[in-house]
Amino acid sequence: MADDSAHSDILNVTAQTQLKSIIERIERLELEKSEIAEQIKEVFAEAKGNGFDVKVLRKVVRLRKQDRAKRQEEEAILDLYLSALGEI
Structure with a gap:
């Protein structure tokens, strides 16, 4: 060795x-x-x-890091899925 x-x-x-x-x-x-x-x-x-609600603040910080168009697309898909489930 x-x-x-x-x-x-x-x-x-x-x-x-x-x-x-x-x-x-x-x-x-x-x-x-x-x-x-x-x-x-x-x-x-x-x-x-x-x-202030820390959980929501963390989410706001995370969302602000995302591209606006990408975030809007994700929100639209989320709304679609929730609507399909009868949640909204």
Whole structure:
């Protein structure tokens, strides 16, 4: 079985440096992502404290991300299906 020094020969120094840089950037971004997720959680808690329905707010945010035409098409199909089921 090969020892650890054999593994370090697989990547040259430049590739090792680049790999380390990439990993450190990913780790930094993951940390930023968790911090942002915590801030979003706090905003939703604030909204809830002000009497807003968080479930509906999440849906509004999701819908606003969609293309308007695509959203309207999905809503039309949803209305069609609900109508066919006698729900509306």
